[in-house]
Amino acid sequence: MAARHFHRSFAAVFFIVSKIFGLAFEPAVWLLLLLVATLLSFRHPKRQRGLLVATLVFMLIGTNAGLINEAYLAWELPAVPMRTIAPHDAGVLLTGISRSQKSPHDRVYLSEGADRFTNTLWLYRAGRIRYIIISGGSGSLRKAAHTEARDLATLLQLAGVPKQAILLEETSRNTRENALNTKALLAQHPDIKSLVLITSAFHQRRAIGCFRQVGLTPTPFPADFRSDNRHLFSPFYWLPNAASFGRWSHLLHEITGYLTYKLLGYC
Structure with a gap:
C-alpha cells in the first residue's frame, strides 16, 4: 500500500515538474535573457559586444528553416507505407x-x-x-x-x-x-x-x-510529421522563418523528455 501511494505521489509530482521544466527549453525565453543581459552590460562595452554577437548568432540559427527541418528529419521515425x-x-x-x-x-x-x-x-x-x-x-x-x-x-x-x-x-x-x-x-x-x-x-x-x-x-x-521534404539546393530552404523558434522548442522538449524517460527507466 505504501509503495503504491509513493508511486502515485511521484507520478503526480513528475507530471507537474515536467510541465514547469518545459519553460527552460523555450528559445524565445533564451532570446529574451540574452537581450536583457546585453542591455544590462552597457557599462562593459566588450562584454556587451560579445553578448550582441551571441544574440545575432542565436537568432540566425534559431530562425533558419532548413536547419530545424534537418533536425526533425534526423529525429522523426520515417513514414511507414x-x-x-x-x-x-x-x-x-x-x-x-x-x-x-x-x-x-x-x-x-x-x-x-x-x-x-x-x-x-x-x-x-x-x-x-x-x-x-x-x-x-x-x-x-x-x-x-x-x-x-x-x-x-x-x-x-x-x-x-x-x-x-x-x-x-x-x-x-x-x-x-x-x-x-x-x-x-x-x-x-x-x-x-x-x-x-x-x-x-x-x-x-x-x-x-x-x-x-x-x-x-x-x-x-x-x-503528424513536422518535417518537410529536403530541398538542400534551394535558397528558400534556408531562409529565416520566425516559426522556426517554436519548432526548435517543440523538438528540444521532446528530446529532453526522451532522455529523462531513459534515465528513469521508462523507455
Whole structure:
C-alpha cells in the first residue's frame, strides 16, 4: 500500500515538474535573457559586444528553416507505407491532439497533430485494425471538462466507427502512463493480442520505448510529421522563418523528455 501511494505521489509530482521544466527549453525565453543581459552590460562595452554577437548568432540559427527541418528529419521515425502494415487486432491512438479546455464545450477542437486521428481512422477503414484504443485523459495542469479520449471517440463515431470498436483509456497524463494503462486495459480484453501504435513521428521513439518497457510490442505507425521534404539546393530552404523558434522548442522538449524517460527507466 505504501509503495503504491509513493508511486502515485511521484507520478503526480513528475507530471507537474515536467510541465514547469518545459519553460527552460523555450528559445524565445533564451532570446529574451540574452537581450536583457546585453542591455544590462552597457557599462562593459566588450562584454556587451560579445553578448550582441551571441544574440545575432542565436537568432540566425534559431530562425533558419532548413536547419530545424534537418533536425526533425534526423529525429522523426520515417513514414511507414500503409500496405506494409499487416492486419492487427487494435490500434492505440495516443491523445494530445485536442483542446479539451476550449469553450464552448459543444464540439471537439483539434490542434496540431490531428494526423494521429486521421491516420488511425485510415488504418481502421483499410482493415488494418479491428479495434481502436484511445489512450489519454488530459495533459493539462487544469481540470478539463472532459477527457481527450472521449472527445476523439465522439469524432470516430461521427466518422462511422461503431461504438463497440472503440475502447477508452481516460486516465493517462503522459506517455509512461499511456503504456501502463493500456496494458491494464488489455488485461480485460485477452482477445486483443497485436497492436499498432499511432502517434506523432517525433514522439514515436519515446512512445514505442515506453510500451516495450511494460511488455507490449506494438508495430509503430508514425503520423503528424513536422518535417518537410529536403530541398538542400534551394535558397528558400534556408531562409529565416520566425516559426522556426517554436519548432526548435517543440523538438528540444521532446528530446529532453526522451532522455529523462531513459534515465528513469521508462523507455
